[in-house]
Amino acid sequence: MSDASLNALAAQLAAKQVSSRELAQQYLDRITALNPSLNAFITVDADKTLAEAATADARIAAGRAGPLTGVPIAHKDIFCTDGWLTTCGSKMLHNFVAPYDAHVIQRFKAAGMPSLGKTNMDEFAMGSSNETSYFGAVKNPWNTAYVPGGSSGGAAACVAARLAPAATGTDTGGSIRQPAALCGITGLKPTYGLVSRFGMIAFASSLDQAGPMAPSAEDCALLLNVMTGFDPNDSTSLERDKEDYTRDLEQPLTGLRIGLPREFFAEGLNNEVAASVEAAVTELKKLGATTIEISLANSQLAIPVYYVLAPAEASSNLSRFDGVRYGYRAPEYTNLDDMYCKTRAQGFGAEVKRRILIGAYVLSHGYYDAYYLQAQKIRRLIANDFTEAFKSCDVILGPTAPGTAFKLGEKSDNPVEMYLNDLYTIPANLAGLPGMSLPCGFDSQGLPIGLQLVGNYFSEAKMLNVAHQYQRATDWHARVPEGLK
Amino acid sequence: MKWETVIGLEVHTQLATQSKIFSGSSTAFGASPNTQASAVDIALPGVLPVLNKGAVECAIKFALAIGATLNRINVFDRKNYFYPDLPKGYQISQLAKPIVEGGVLTFLVGDTERTVNLTRAHLEEDAGKSLHEDFHGMTGIDLNRAGTPLLEIVSEPEIRSSAEAVAYARALHTLVTWIGICDGNMQEGSFRVDANVSVRPVGQAEFGTRREIKNLNSFKFLQQAIDYEVRWQIETLEDGGRIEQATVLFDPDTGETRMMRSKEDAHDYRYFPDPDLLPVKLDEDWIESVRNALPELPAAMQLRFQSEYSVSAYDAGLLTGSRALAEYFEAAACACGQGKLVANWVMGELSATLNKAELDITQSPVSARQLGALVARIQDGTLSGKLAKLVFEGLWEGAGEVDAIIEARGLKQMSDSGELEKIIDDVLASNQKSVEEFHSGKEKAFNALIGQVMKASKGKANPAQVNDLLKAKLQ
Numbered sequence: 001m002s003d004a005s006l007n008a009l010a011a012q013l014a015a016k017q018v019s020s021r022e023l024a025q026q027y028l029d030r031i032t033a034l035n036p037s038l039n040a041f042i043t044v045d046a047d048k049t050l051a052e053a054a055t056a057d058a059r060i061a062a063g064r065a066g067p068l069t070g071v072p073i074a075h076k077d078i079f080c081t082d083g084w085l086t087t088c089g090s091k092m093l094h095n096f097v098a099p100y101d102a103h104v105i106q107r108f109k110a111a112g113m114p115s116l117g118k119t120n121m122d123e124f125a126m127g128s129s130n131e132t133s134y135f136g137a138v139k140n141p142w143n144t145a146y147v148p149g150g151s152s153g154g155a156a157a158c159v160a161a162r163l164a165p166a167a168t169g170t171d172t173g174g175s176i177r178q179p180a181a182l183c184g185i186t187g188l189k190p191t192y193g194l195v196s197r198f199g200m201i202a203f204a205s206s207l208d209q210a211g212p213m214a215p216s217a218e219d220c221a222l223l224l225n226v227m228t229g230f231d232p233n234d235s236t237s238l239e240r241d242k243e244d245y246t247r248d249l250e251q252p253l254t255g256l257r258i259g260l261p262r263e264f265f266a267e268g269l270n271n272e273v274a275a276s277v278e279a280a281v282t283e284l285k286k287l288g289a290t291t292i293e294i295s296l297a298n299s300q301l302a303i304p305v306y307y308v309l310a311p312a313e314a315s316s317n318l319s320r321f322d323g324v325r326y327g328y329r330a331p332e333y334t335n336l337d338d339m340y341c342k343t344r345a346q347g348f349g350a351e352v353k354r355r356i357l358i359g360a361y362v363l364s365h366g367y368y369d370a371y372y373l374q375a376q377k378i379r380r381l382i383a384n385d386f387t388e389a390f391k392s393c394d395v396i397l398g399p400t401a402p403g404t405a406f407k408l409g410e411k412s413d414n415p416v417e418m419y420l421n422d423l424y425t426i427p428a429n430l431a432g433l434p435g436m437s438l439p440c441g442f443d444s445q446g447l448p449i450g451l452q453l454v455g456n457y458f459s460e461a462k463m464l465n466v467a468h469q470y471q472r473a474t475d476w477h478a479r480v481p482e483g484l485k
Numbered sequence: 486m487k488w489e490t491v492i493g494l495e496v497h498t499q500l501a502t503q504s505k506i507f508s509g510s511s512t513a514f515g516a517s518p519n520t521q522a523s524a525v526d527i528a529l530p531g532v533l534p535v536l537n538k539g540a541v542e543c544a545i546k547f548a549l550a551i552g553a554t555l556n557r558i559n560v561f562d563r564k565n566y567f568y569p570d571l572p573k574g575y576q577i578s579q580l581a582k583p584i585v586e587g588g589v590l591t592f593l594v595g596d597t598e599r600t601v602n603l604t605r606a607h608l609e610e611d612a613g614k615s616l617h618e619d620f621h622g623m624t625g626i627d628l629n630r631a632g633t634p635l636l637e638i639v640s641e642p643e644i645r646s647s648a649e650a651v652a653y654a655r656a657l658h659t660l661v662t663w664i665g666i667c668d669g670n671m672q673e674g675s676f677r678v679d680a681n682v683s684v685r686p687v688g689q690a691e692f693g694t695r696r697e698i699k700n701l702n703s704f705k706f707l708q709q710a711i712d713y714e715v716r717w718q719i720e721t722l723e724d725g726g727r728i729e730q731a732t733v734l735f736d737p738d739t740g741e742t743r744m745m746r747s748k749e750d751a752h753d754y755r756y757f758p759d760p761d762l763l764p765v766k767l768d769e770d771w772i773e774s775v776r777n778a779l780p781e782l783p784a785a786m787q788l789r790f791q792s793e794y795s796v797s798a799y800d801a802g803l804l805t806g807s808r809a810l811a812e813y814f815e816a817a818a819c820a821c822g823q824g825k826l827v828a829n830w831v832m833g834e835l836s837a838t839l840n841k842a843e844l845d846i847t848q849s850p851v852s853a854r855q856l857g858a859l860v861a862r863i864q865d866g867t868l869s870g871k872l873a874k875l876v877f878e879g880l881w882e883g884a885g886e887v888d889a890i891i892e893a894r895g896l897k898q899m900s901d902s903g904e905l906e907k908i909i910d911d912v913l914a915s916n917q918k919s920v921e922e923f924h925s926g927k928e929k930a931f932n933a934l935i936g937q938v939m940k941a942s943k944g945k946a947n948p949a950q951v952n953d954l955l956k957a958k959l960q
Contacts, residue, residue: 080531093530100524102531199531206760234533235762313760316563319574320528324626336624340567363565363755372757 006071006219009165013060013070020053020060020070024114027072031116031163034484037144040158042077042135043085044117052114059112068222069112074164076155077118078125079210080199081105088201089121089133089151092321092328092347102199103231104168104210111226116164120154123349124318125175125203127151128421131412132351139408140183141481142447146405149179149421155213156183160448161484166214166223170200172207173306174401174425177437180213181400181450184439186467186477187213188220191457192432193238196231202317204310205236207429216477217438217467221245224460240458248465254288256466259393261296264424270403276441276449277399280470284397287469294389294396298381302426303419305382308362308375309430314352315359321347354415383431390456395466398424400437400450428454438467439476448476486723487687490715491695492650493604493642495679496657497635498667499611500543506610506634507534507577514673518616522628526613528572533761536561540634541765543666544584544608545775547636550664550782551603553588555772561608561762565755569626570613578637580756583607584765590640591784592656593802594649601653602641609635630674636666642681642692647711651704654678656783663783663808671702678707682714684722693718694728698735698742710735714742786811794824803832810846813853820857827860834877851880858887871944872896899945902954905938908946909954912937923959931955 004012012018028046035041049072056070080086080098082105087093101109108115122132130138130153138153140146141161148157152169156179159167169176171189180187188211195210202208212223224245231237258281265274281291323329323343330342348356362371389396401421411418428435434457437450455463471477505512508525525532548555560582563575585606592599611633616625638657644650658676662669669676678701683693698714701707713735718728730748735741781789787801790811796804805811814831818824835856839849859876862868868876868891879890891897899905913920916937922930938951 080529086530088530096530098531099529197531198533201530202761204760233535235535236760312757316565316575316755316757319565319567320530320572322567322569322574324569325527325572326529336569360755363757365753365755368755368757 004165005216006068006165006214006222009071010068014065016060020056020072020114021050023070024049024053024072024116027116027164031158034161034163035158038139038141038157038161038163039136040120040138040148040154040161040163041074041117042087042089042120042133042154045084048084049114049116052109056112056114066111068226070114071165072114072116073108073223074116074119074155074158074167075105075108076121076152076168076170078121078170078201079105079168080201081115081118084115084118086118086201087135088125089123089135090348090352091134094134094328096327098199100199103196103233104200104227107226107229108168113226119152119158119167122151122153122175123352124201124314125151125170125172125208126314126351126355128174128178128418129406129408129411130154130179131408132349134349137408140405140447141484142184142405143445145407146447147182147408149182149401149405151175151179152187152213153179156180156185156187159183159185159213159215160481162480166212166219168210168223168227169213170203170208170210171425171429171435172203172209172310173429174422176211176213177425177435177450177452178401178421180437181439181452182405182448184442184448184450184476184479185213185215186217186220186436186438186471187211188224188436188460188463189428189434190224190228190460191238191434192429193236194228194434194458194460196229196234196237198231198233198237202313204313205317206313207306207310209429216471217436217464218246218249218471220436221249221461221464221468224464243461245461245464248461249468251465251469252288253284253466253469256284256289256395257393258284258289258291259294259389259396260291261294261299261389261396261398263296263299264398268402268420268423269399270443272443273399273401273403273449276443277397277451280440280451280474281397283473284466284470287473289466292393294393296382296385296389296396296427298378298385299427301378302382302430303423305375305378305430306422306426307358307419308371309379311355311359312363312372313359315356315363318348318352318356323347351415379430382427386427386431386433386454386456394455395459395463396454398452398454400424400452404443404445404447404449424452433457434460434463436463436467438470439479440474441476488684488719488722489687489689490645490647490711491642491683491685491692492644492646492711493681494640494644494650494653495681496638496654497611497677497679498638498661499675500540500634500636500666501668502537502539502543502634504537504539505632506537506540506608508632510632512633514670516629518625518627519629522613522631526572526628526632528574534577534759536762536765537634540608541584541767542775543634544606544636545767545772546664546666546779547606547638547661548585548588549772549776549779550660551588551590553603553606554586555767556582556584556586557767558582558764559584559767560764561759562756563759566752568612568615569624570615570628570631572613572628572631576610576612577759577762578609579607582764584767590653590656590660592652593799594652596799599649599652601643604639604641606636606638609637611635636661642683647708647715650680650711651708654704654707659783659805659807664779674702677702680707680711680714682711682718683728684715684718694730696728696730696742697732699732699745701735706735706737709737709740710742713740717742780808783808783811790814790824794818794828796825796828800828800832804828807846813846813849816853817857817860820854821861821864823860823864826863827856830856830860834874838877838881850883851877855880855887862887862891866947867891867898868896869898869944869948872898895945897945898947899942902950905942905946905950905954908941909938909951909958912941913958920959931959
């Protein structure tokens with residue numbers, strides 16, 4: 001059961017070989033056994049999960065099942081979930097029980113997929129190692145001395161350890177793709193606007209996008225079918241016809257033009273990662289693809305641009321956490337200002353405070369033009385580079401992260417080094433483009449390596465096709481850590 | 486030294502939409518605290534704003550009504566500051582690209598026409614309310630008002646006195662209620678005025694340092710606050726002091742303004758475009774359909790009243806004080822074809838009676854048709870002015886239609902000269918003293934005789950006719 005694909009699980013449910021309740025119980029048992037060493041979940045509530053599974057079973061029995069009805073899924077604790085603790089990995093929301101469902105949660109509920117619980121994450125999705133969570137660091141299932149990546153580290157770890165067949169994640173600067181790479185699973189960040197942000201606790205609104213995380217591209221395609229679609233509650237949600245993201249999975253790759261950005265294979269890239277990614281390119285060529293070298297010159301500015309824009313938006317988005325209406329409030333204070341100061345000083349962790357300070361600074365009077373406005377202009381240039389590149393290629397390929405998982409604590413004292421982990425993933429967020437990460441090998445220490453695909457706007461089906469064909473030819477995505485099988 | 490006052494007004498008008506500007510909650514006033522606050526209004530984690538098109542349409546109407554430029558692409562910004570009744574920690578407003586720019590407002594100050602240019606008008610959301618009185622040692626927060634749409638209308642600093650400021654504010658109040666974008670209820674905070682006030686020596690080109698008086702919710706307070714502030718600023722300067730830029734509050738109990746915060750405490754609002762909202766695009770078809778649905782505006786109606794009904798500019802101004810009043814006047818005038826006379830009745834007897842009863846024109850027990858019928862009976866000689874007032878009283882009491890009241894109460898003016906002559910003869914016979922006085926040259930005695938005749942006729946005699954007949958008989 002533990003390495004079953006979503007299609008396989010759905011088939012077993014349809015054939016009544018297993019009930020949704022039984023399936024959910026199997027995963028809950030696995031969570032009980034393995035989560036203490038991984039810390040991938042913040043909240044597990046077996047009663048709620050089993051009740052949802054029972055509802056799914058009733059649907060199946062009544063012949064009203066959808067393609068994934070009864071298959072359980074884990075949700076990142078950034079999605080408001082009615083009746084569930086929704087913490088966003090922060091002390092600030094350690095006691096916040098959401099009174100409503102995020103759009104993404106609504107869709108999975110409508111699809112009849114029971115929730116296995118809420119996965120751990122970097123506080124307010126700010127981090128690349130999952131070490132900033134108020135609920136403790138998540139461990140990488142491949143080696144628990146190592147980080148799983150972040151911010152969707154709990155989601156990546158729980159899928160890698162098969163504590164859940166699939167999980168939801170969110171990606172602002174690489175928070176789906178980088179942990180997917182570091183944990184050896186597949187994760188996709190859709191085109192900005194394809195998945196509603198309603199009910200997803202905002203970090204940087206113009207960059208945040210939810211997406212699926214699962215062992216395979218095929219699984220991700222099925223999940224994307226559930227997640228995407230117009231939502232009138234999100235003004236940045238795109239109104240377009242519903243797509244079936246599985247439609248092109250089996251297409252051959254003959255004639256596929258892969259763009260290789262020279263900037264993504266330059267200084268700073270770990271040799272073992274480079275070798276694995278190059279081997280993957282060779283494999284794709286065998287499947288009929290051709291390659292072309294491209295340039296994304298302005299992508300080198302992606303990190304500084306991102307660390308102006310994302311904190312700017314975050315500093316404003318996180319203002320609502322003021323101790324007045326919900327969440328944490330300092331126990332003692334002398335007046336209103338003191339209540340604000342103590343609540344926010346005690347309720348936010350160091351990384352969140354750092355970004356709020358940076359954000360407030362770049363938006364402040366006299367600095368706005370030099371930082372925020374300038375960063376917006378460069379953001380446009382970075383997007384323009386992609387538009388130009390897609391004139392000569394169908395998909396862009398490179399490493400997801402410059403290296404493999406690093407040790408817990410190794411980079412936590414050096415924020416800039418930590419930020420460099422998102423060097424290759426941030427440009428897609430800035431441009432609003434879809435990107436995905438898929439496993440393409442292991443380093444000498446047995447840690448997974450991920451390759452990244454970046455597609456043109458709305459080319460998710462094409463990217464999934466490329467990833468699926470690669471996964472048919474390889475088995476990196478099917479591997480499970482020793483001892484967790 | 487002679488001083489000149491410089492005033493610019495910022496008016497927050499609550500827009501008369503059913504629901505809030507970024508959520509579906511009701512905007513109705515007076516509900517129990519926090520019963521009209523949705524997840525979006527409370528700013529729960531994860532919620533997002535969705536723009537209410539109705540609010541945008543209100544802004545379009547306003548722009549068309551003042552001849553302003555409508556920015557075909559306009560942008561919502563976040564204005565960041567912390568306050569307990571500002572749930573998100575930022576207010577969604579428009580800074581760099583407001584929906585409305587420019588425009589003019591023309592109005593009368595006494596008999597003099599004034600034109601003030603507008604700088605801009607932008608859409609934003611209202612905050613909630615902090616209730617300091619109701620909870621001992623604590624502050625209550627009511628978020629019912631949070632997210633109510635506002636159009637903030639900013640004038641150029643072209644206003645030069647408190648009287649002008651009040652006239653401007655009244656004209657603006659008339660306009661926004663006229664075009665139906667605001668209910669104009671000042672007690673409920675639907676129309677709130679901030680006044681930026683400074684003084685400078687007459688002849689000086691640069692402005693003095695301004696202080697902003699916040700949240701004036703009546704025209705009376707607006708006048709009092711500006712008058713106090715101007716006196717205070719002049720006295721301060723003449724005493725050798727300096728004016729520091731500040732935000733002040735007006736206390737109606739003391740009639741004084743007091744400092745709320747100085748420039749040093751001023752917020753850095755860290756404005757930036759709201760990434761949750763797309764730029765608003767106004768297409769031409771939309772603008773045209775709004776234009777076609779606009780009612781005739783007060784300025785145009787004033788000109789028309791002057792030419793069609795021969796009323797003075799001043800009267801036309803009064804008659805267009807509200808759309809309801811103007812419509813009433815016009816309906817009554819059309820009913821009898823006597824615009825000038827109807828105008829006198831509307832601004833005289835009707836207004837006075839309504840004021841006394843504390844009713845507004847829409848609640849008048851006397852309909853426009855009835856007033857028209859009444860004026861028609863004056864015009865055709867059936868009623869004297871005095872009798873007409875009696876008929877008006879009957880109308881007010883709901884005693885029926887004009888002719889029925891005249892009939893039932895016997896209020897028809899006496900037109901039979903034989904009957905009148907008999908009354909005059911009786912009066913002359915029984916008032917010999919007055920007759921003698923008249924003949925000895927006392928003009929007053931003639932008026933006394935007329936009074937006696939009117940009395941004897943129970944007011945039904947036609948005064949002009951009495952005058953003529955009496956004169957003839959005394960010669």
